[in-house]
Amino acid sequence: HPVAGRMPGHMNVLLAEADIAYERLKEMDEVNATMDQVDVAIVLGANDVVNPLARTDPNSPIAGMPIIDVDRARSVVNIKRSLSPGFAGIANPLFALDHSLMLYADGKKAIVDIVKALQEG
Numbered sequence: 001h002p003v004a005g006r007m008p009g010h011m012n013v014l015l016a017e018a019d020i021a022y023e024r025l026k027e028m029d030e031v032n033a034t035m036d037q038v039d040v041a042i043v044l045g046a047n048d049v050v051n052p053l054a055r056t057d058p059n060s061p062i063a064g065m066p067i068i069d070v071d072r073a074r075s076v077v078n079i080k081r082s083l084s085p086g087f088a089g090i091a092n093p094l095f096a097l098d099h100s101l102m103l104y105a106d107g108k109k110a111i112v113d114i115v116k117a118l119q120e121g
Helices: 010-017 028-033 107-120
Strands: 040-044 075-080 100-104
Touching: 040 107, 075 107
Parallel strands: 040 075, 075 100
Antiparallel strands: none
16 A cells, blocks of 8 residues: 555565565555455554545545455454554454454564464465
8 A cells, every 4th residue: 555654655665675576566456456356365554544434434534545445355364463543543444344353463473473374284
């Protein structure tokens, strides 16, 4: 998402520092077009940029803001340290959906643990 992180472009800088090739990144519109075909979406620390209220509630402070439509995936795993709201200061109903799970953990540790578990089969 173009505004994810502490400032616009922040995530692109972090991904570049982690040696992730720019060509491997997907545009938000490209991802959203196929989100209903995604089995599991893993959300790492995001809040406002995945909040479906931006799409569904015209009275929301984030109404009309472009979001990643992870709520349309078959399952969602949200990795966050807490349920604290994002910059907009509003709750995110994504976290309470039936097909959405919360994993309260440090993001890096959680991803390392998930990858390890998948490798061990």
